[in-house]
Amino acid sequence: MKIAVCVKQVPDSETRINLAAPAAQLDQSGFTRILNPYDAYAVEEAVKIKEKGGEVEVTAITIGPETVKETLKKDCLAVGCDKAVIISDPGLDGADENAIATVLAAALKRETYDLILFGIKAIDGDSGQVGILVAEKLGLPHVSTITKLDLGEGTLTAHREIEGGKEVVEAPLPAVLTCQKGLNEPRLPSLPNIMKAGMKPQETLTCADLGIEVPANLVTFKMYSPPAPRGECKLVAADDPVAAAKELARLLNEEAKVI
Amino acid sequence: MPNIAVFIEQRDGALKKVAWQMISEARRLADSAGGEVWGVFLGPDAGPAGAEAAKYGADKVFSASDDVFTTYNSQAWGTALATFCQAQNPDLLMLGATAMGKDLAPTVAAKLGWGCVSDAVGLKYEGGFEIRRPIFAGKCFLDVAPASGGAVVAIRPNAFVPEEKAGPGAAETFDAGVAGLDLKAVVKSVEAAGGGKVELTEAEIIVSGGRGIKGPENYPLIEKLAESLGAAAGASRAIVDAGWVDYSHQVGQTGKTVGPNLYIACGISGAIQHLAGMSSSKCIVAINKDANAPIFKVADYGVVADLFDIVPPLTDEVGKIRS
Ligand SMILES: Cc1cc2nc3c(=O)[nH]c(=O)nc-3n(C[C@H](O)[C@H](O)[C@H](O)COP(=O)(O)OP(=O)(O)OC[C@H]3O[C@@H](n4cnc5c(N)ncnc54)[C@H](O)[C@@H]3O)c2cc1C
Ligand SMILES: Nc1ncnc2c1ncn2[C@@H]1O[C@H](COP(=O)(O)O)[C@@H](O)[C@H]1O
Numbered sequence: 058m059k060i061a062v063c064v065k066q067v068p069d070s071e072t073r074i075n076l077a078a079p080a081a082q083l084d085q086s087g088f089t090r091i092l093n094p095y096d097a098y099a100v101e102e103a104v105k106i107k108e109k110g111g112e113v114e115v116t117a118i119t120i121g122p123e124t125v126k127e128t129l130k131k132d133c134l135a136v137g138c139d140k141a142v143i144i145s146d147p148g149l150d151g152a153d154e155n156a157i158a159t160v161l162a163a164a165l166k167r168e169t170y171d172l173i174l175f176g177i178k179a180i181d182g183d184s185g186q187v188g189i190l191v192a193e194k195l196g197l198p199h200v201s202t203i204t205k206l207d208l209g210e211g212t213l214t215a216h217r218e219i220e221g222g223k224e225v226v227e228a229p230l231p232a233v234l235t236c237q238k239g240l241n242e243p244r245l246p247s248l249p250n251i252m253k254a255g256m257k258p259q260e261t262l263t264c265a266d267l268g269i270e271v272p273a274n275l276v277t278f279k280m281y282s283p284p285a286p287r288g289e290c291k292l293v294a295a296d297d298p299v300a301a302a303k304e305l306a307r308l309l310n311e312e313a314k315v316i
Numbered sequence: 317m318p319n320i321a322v323f324i325e326q327r328d329g330a331l332k333k334v335a336w337q338m339i340s341e342a343r344r345l346a347d348s349a350g351g352e353v354w355g356v357f358l359g360p361d362a363g364p365a366g367a368e369a370a371k372y373g374a375d376k377v378f379s380a381s382d383d384v385f386t387t388y389n390s391q392a393w394g395t396a397l398a399t400f401c402q403a404q405n406p407d408l409l410m411l412g413a414t415a416m417g418k419d420l421a422p423t424v425a426a427k428l429g430w431g432c433v434s435d436a437v438g439l440k441y442e443g444g445f446e447i448r449r450p451i452f453a454g455k456c457f458l459d460v461a462p463a464s465g466g467a468v469v470a471i472r473p474n475a476f477v478p479e480e481k482a483g484p485g486a487a488e489t490f491d492a493g494v495a496g497l498d499l500k501a502v503v504k505s506v507e508a509a510g511g512g513k514v515e516l517t518e519a520e521i522i523v524s525g526g527r528g529i530k531g532p533e534n535y536p537l538i539e540k541l542a543e544s545l546g547a548a549a550g551a552s553r554a555i556v557d558a559g560w561v562d563y564s565h566q567v568g569q570t571g572k573t574v575g576p577n578l579y580i581a582c583g584i585s586g587a588i589q590h591l592a593g594m595s596s597s598k599c600i601v602a603i604n605k606d607a608n609a610p611i612f613k614v615a616d617y618g619v620v621a622d623l624f625d626i627v628p629p630l631t632d633e634v635g636k637i638r639s
Contacts, residue, residue: 071589095570225505275432276431276462292620295621302629305626315599
């Protein structure tokens with residue numbers, strides 16, 4: 058069985074965006090970068106399947122600058138992925154979801170994967186599109202936002218999170234899945250495994266190597282702007298809790314008009 | 317003059333409110349820029365959806381009925397919406413950014429070769445569409461435009477204000493192109509997590525609890541306040557990871573991004589990852605015993621006190637106001 062996991066390197070969730078005024082570009086050069094937290098669930102699920110036995114090969118695939126290599130080594134190869142494919146092409150700076158999905162689909166077509174795993178969304182762009190777009194481009198079924206996965210003979214059963222509950226979905230393999238928190242508990246890499254990960258095969262490719270042109274964007278990025286500034290906080294005197302509760306309720310009702 | 321199609325989502329016949337918010341916004345755009353507003357409905361009984369859509373100003377409501385629209389299916393529903401767009405060629409297809417809408421939007425966009433915009437909160441038309449969406453869980457906003465042709469846009473619930481304004485709502489049916497589809501991924505069953513609770517991403521009011529509640533046995537305090545407000549109950553990641561509440565309650569950069577009219581944070585410090593997910597709320601209340609907690613920096617109203625002293629009487633007070 059062959060499993061592909063598509064992963065993205067993103068700015069750390071601690072990152073502050075210091076944008077004073079609307080700007081055509083967002084300078085992301087100083088940000089600390091980590092593996093997208095949702096992609097860690099995808100990696101862990103692939104590794105768990107491998108650990109159950111049988112002949113399973115897990116390939117981590119990413120599109121990003123050369124600097125993604127450290128993340129791939131530590132958070133993918135060192136926790137159990139067998140090899141890594143890095144697509145690094147300056148033409149893809151500023152690529153939209155469709156362009157990313159087009160390139161990933163081309164990379165995924167180089168082999169026959171039974172299962173292709175994604176995170177539900179990348180925490181920088183917050184799009185939650187790429188996995189589903191890739192499924193459509195490859196003509197494969199997809200199940201998004203999964204919190205449980207069981208594999209059968211050529212089929213899978215997955216739980217898909219919906220409002221106030223879940224759907225139990227069955228699909229034939231090959232299939233595309235997007236992974237949500239709750240699916241598993243991603244492990245941390247050990248130091249010896251990080252050292253050994255450096256020996257695992259890593260391949261760096263461009264769009265030309267994949268036999269495609271840099272795909273066009275379907276969406277144009279126009280302007281980045283900071284959130285509207287918030288006003289002062291009005292503190293309610295709290296010496297008497299019951300009076301404080303009463304005053305707060307009054308303010309929310311009469312002043313803010315939200316209850 | 318752009319035509320805007322709005323998907324009216326149903327699950328077991330229940331219609332999602334976000335549809336009326338989207339139709340109202342589309343109506344406002346159409347009234348200033350021209351063009352028509354169309355509702356699109358998939359399911360057995362289009363009557364109620366059509367009537368409701370007309371109330372908010374839809375010009376036409378297109379519907380398709382087929383057995384495959386009884387239970388959600390990405391492939392069939394995605395095919396139906398793509399078939400509709402190919403036939404009617406709207407400039408924009410809007411869906412609610414719900415569990416279903418988030419799954420359908422990229423599916424339909426890929427089938428059409430259209431651009432797709434997730435979780436949008438603003439829409440403008442000046443010769444072309446400009447769509448605003450939060451990125452980095454709301455630390456920043458990005459305006460995007462379809463590069464060419466149409467676009468599929470998922471709209472965050474409660475981003476737009478619904479406004480009744482009667483429209484013709486002419487009922488039409490369409491061929492969804494789903495006959496003979498070989499369905500691959502299929503929903504076998506739907507399990508509800510427990511009845512009647514308000515869903516976070518659709519809630520107009522959210523009450524969230526953090527580590528300040530001290531233990532899982534006290535989460536009902538948060539739920540009771542939520543209930544008295546008709547609100548959804550949320551949580552910080554700290555208490556989700558501690559196993560006190562289910563992940564579906566988590567608000568923040570790796571949970572749900574929300575923007576309700578009122579967000580009440582009880583015993584939550586206001587870590588950057590939490591703030592990211594809720595700072596676009598219209599009114600924020602913080603109840604925290606530490607006056608230096610960062611949550612007060614984004615709050616509109618604050619009470620520096622023990623939440624165990626404030627939350628129960630607050631529950632009573634809002635109960636009185638609302639009854
Ligand atoms: C990659 C990553 C992703 C993350 N994603 C998220 C996310 O999506 N959402 C999220 O919430 N966090 C997220 N976090 C975690 C975040 O950094 C914080 O750890 C978390 O939000 C803290 O939760 P808390 O405010 O409940 O707890 P604490 O920070 O421990 O705060 C508890 C607060 O309760 C107050 N308090 C205590 N007792 C009382 C009392 N009796 N009455 C009133 N107040 C009281 C204290 O003064 C304190 O301010 C993420 C972290 C990482 C690294
Ligand atoms: N540059 C990329 N390289 C590889 N995988 C990606 C990339 N961008 C997104 N993905 C995958 O697609 C998922 C959803 O991303 P997005 O649609 O951008 O929110 C991520 O969780 C990754 O699994």
